[in-house]
Amino acid sequence: MVQDSRPYAKIPLKMPTKHIDTVLQHAGTAPYNPETGTAPVPLPPMRASTVRFENLAALEKAQRSKAAGGRATTYGRMGMDTHAALEQVFAQLEGGTHAYLAPSGLSAMTMVMLALCSAGDHALISDCVYGPMRELDDAVLKRMNINVTYFAAGEDLDALVQPNTKLLYVESPGSLLFEMLDMGAMAAFAQRRGLVLATDNTWGSGYIYRPLTLGAQVSIIAGTKYVGGHSDLMLGAVVTNDEKIAKQLNRTQYAMGYSISADDAWLALRGVRTMPIRMAQHARHALEVCAFFKGRPETVRLFHPALPEDPGHALWQRDCTGSNGMLSVELRLSPAAARVFVDALELFGIGFSWGGYESLVQLVSPKDLSHHRYWGEGQNALVRLHIGLESPQDIIADLTQALEQAAAVPG
Numbered sequence: 001m002v003q004d005s006r007p008y009a010k011i012p013l014k015m016p017t018k019h020i021d022t023v024l025q026h027a028g029t030a031p032y033n034p035e036t037g038t039a040p041v042p043l044p045p046m047r048a049s050t051v052r053f054e055n056l057a058a059l060e061k062a063q064r065s066k067a068a069g070g071r072a073t074t075y076g077r078m079g080m081d082t083h084a085a086l087e088q089v090f091a092q093l094e095g096g097t098h099a100y101l102a103p104s105g106l107s108a109m110t111m112v113m114l115a116l117c118s119a120g121d122h123a124l125i126s127d128c129v130y131g132p133m134r135e136l137d138d139a140v141l142k143r144m145n146i147n148v149t150y151f152a153a154g155e156d157l158d159a160l161v162q163p164n165t166k167l168l169y170v171e172s173p174g175s176l177l178f179e180m181l182d183m184g185a186m187a188a189f190a191q192r193r194g195l196v197l198a199t200d201n202t203w204g205s206g207y208i209y210r211p212l213t214l215g216a217q218v219s220i221i222a223g224t225k226y227v228g229g230h231s232d233l234m235l236g237a238v239v240t241n242d243e244k245i246a247k248q249l250n251r252t253q254y255a256m257g258y259s260i261s262a263d264d265a266w267l268a269l270r271g272v273r274t275m276p277i278r279m280a281q282h283a284r285h286a287l288e289v290c291a292f293f294k295g296r297p298e299t300v301r302l303f304h305p306a307l308p309e310d311p312g313h314a315l316w317q318r319d320c321t322g323s324n325g326m327l328s329v330e331l332r333l334s335p336a337a338a339r340v341f342v343d344a345l346e347l348f349g350i351g352f353s354w355g356g357y358e359s360l361v362q363l364v365s366p367k368d369l370s371h372h373r374y375w376g377e378g379q380n381a382l383v384r385l386h387i388g389l390e391s392p393q394d395i396i397a398d399l400t401q402a403l404e405q406a407a408a409v410p411g
Contacts, residue, residue, distance in 0.1 A: 020207065021276045023092050028085030028269055043085050045266035049076040069247050077259040086265045087237075089272055093206030093227075094219045096239035098246040100253045101260050105202060105222025106132050108236030110140070112198050112218055115252035116167050116245070119145040123167040124160055126181060127152050127371055128174025130200055134371065152373040153181055161193055171200035172211070173312065176364060176384060177303045177328055178203070179374045180312025183319060187215025196245065202226075205355075206239075207275055208322035217242045218249075225355025226324065229271040229278055233264045278357070281389055282325030288392040289385065289399070293329050298403055300380050303328040325387040326354060328364070330380050333406055338363055338381035341406035347390055347398040354386035359395060361385055 030043040051073050053059040065072035071084060083101060090099040102108035113136065117123055123141075125133065127150040137148050149160050157168075168190045172181035183199065190197040198218035199211045205226040211219050221227065223235030238253075240246050283306070290307055293299045302309075305316035306323035316323070333341060342350060348361040364382040369375045375382070387395060 020093065024089070024272055024276065027089050027092055042266070042270065043082055045262040046080040046082045047262040048080050051076055051080075069243075069250050077257065078254070079260070079262065079265065082262045082265045082269070083260070086268055089269065090206070090221065090223075090227075090237040090239055093210075093272075094201070094221070094239040095206075095210050095212050096219065096241045097243075098240050098249070100238045100249050100258075101265070102236035102238065102253070102258050103260055104234045105130070105200075105220070105224055105236040106136070107258060108220045108222070108238050109133060109200065110136060111236075111249065111252055111256065111258065112169075112220060112238055113141060113146070113167075114256070115248040116196050116198065116218075117141075117146045118166075120164060121167070122147045122149070122162045122165040123169055124148075124157065124165060124195075125150050126170040126172075126174070127373055128177065128179045128181075129169070129171040130175050130202075131368055131371075133169075150371070153179060157186075157189055158193075161195075165193070165195060168195045168197045169199070170197070171203075172209075173203050173305055173316075174372070174374070175200075175203065175326075176368065176382075177372055177374050178305055178310075178312070178326060179303075179372075180305050180310075180315040180319075182315055183211050183214040183216060190217075191215070202355075203324065203326065204320065205275070205279075207279060208324065209320045212239065212241050214319060217245055222355075223268050224353065226275055226279055227272050227355075228268050229275060229356060230267070231353065231356030231358065233267045233271075235260060235264055235268050278389070279324050280322065282387060283323040285389070285392045285395065286323065286325045286327050286385075286387040289387050289395060290327060292396045292399065296403060298331045298333060298406075300330040300332050300378075303330075324355075326384070327387070328382055328384045330378060330382050333381045334409065334411055335381065336411070337406040337409040338383070340409050341381075341402045342383065344402035344405040345398055346401075347388075347395055348385070356386075357389045359386060359388035359390060 030039045032039040062072040062074050087099040102111055125148050151160055170181055187197050197216045199216045201211050201219045202222040202225050205221055219239045221237045223237055290302050290304055304327040305312045342361055342363045345361055348359045351360045354360055362384040364384055
């Protein structure tokens with residue numbers, strides 16, 4: 001929703017600040033009670049299904065504001081103060097002017113696709129996007145006569161543009177191989193061809209990467225990941241700095257009936273306060289694990305843009321302010337040995353998410369890799385790891401014993 005001037009949406013500081021670490025500690029906090037002069041540190045979760053109005057004039061004022069694209073609550077589905085505070089935090093993270101909440105990262109992606117594309121339209125989508133985007137394409141977009149062309153980095157985009165192309169949708173870095181895309185170049189291309197550039201920024205989460213400052217018009221975050229940080233909520237957000245796009249998102253979010261619970265909004269506000277120190281620690285641990293894998297004979301290639309040898313390192317240096325706990329490693333292991341390696345890990349849970357405090361592992365299927373031209377046609381195993389907040393020495397010891405068990409697999 002559009003940012004507003006209510007007390008909970010302000011940063012209650014007299015001195016100016018531009019550093020996001022400070023902003024995240026003070027944005028969306030509870031206002032003081034005018035009678036007692038007291039306030040809780042965190043804004044409490046405000047649960048409501050019905051919103052009451054003092055009189056008809058107050059209702060009509062809210063309706064006029066809502067019709068103009070403002071954040072005016074007329075029904076509990078859009079949320080009260082807790083939701084508005086979280087919207088403010090997402091907008092400040094991304095450097096945007098409007099933020100819209102969704103029940104999950106995928107539902108935020110759906111909101112963007114349906115807000116910006118109509119029947120008969122065409123979209124260009126990078127082939128490194130989050131896998132469920134392809135399911136959204138197959139199950140919903142095709143049925144709605146919204147056509148999609150997937151492209152690889154470096155491909156001639158001008159040759160792929162059609163008269164009905166409306167959207168350029170990307171993810172950078174990609175969520176399996178962490179392929180960096182040149183956001184500035186794509187923004188220039190999109191502007192030249194009259195397209196909207198939207199990006200999945202869950203990897204950066206607005207903290208270490210801010211695509212809107214590089215020319216994108218829409219940024220999507222799965223708050224389930226690093227914003228929440230504790231693997232206990234589902235959340236998506238869409239942020240924009242374009243007034244026209246904001247109106248489209250506003251209407252689509254409302255029409256689709258999206259809502260998140262006040263408790264999940266509160267958990268996200270709690271989690272985002274510690275994101276600066278959590279993400280930095282995840283990043284340090286991931287680099288230690290990368291150094292370990294470099295010394296292992298099973299390692300063929302590491303995928304992590306903060307590594308100097310990564311093909312996207314120069315773009316990462318130019319556009320990002322840090323990294324996180326995500327990496328993938330290509331291992332010279334047979335399919336059977338790769339399964340033994342994953343199953344033998346004791347500190348890693350087997351799962352598809354990331355961004356929480358815990359370490360996770362995913363054995364990437366050849367089918368999922370087949371969509372990524374950045375991978376090529378390698379026959380080795382690919383393992384994606386989220387390095388958590390456990391001691392890196394313990395994580396490395398766990399990886400060592402699992403690789404030793406995999407080495408014992410015949411063949």
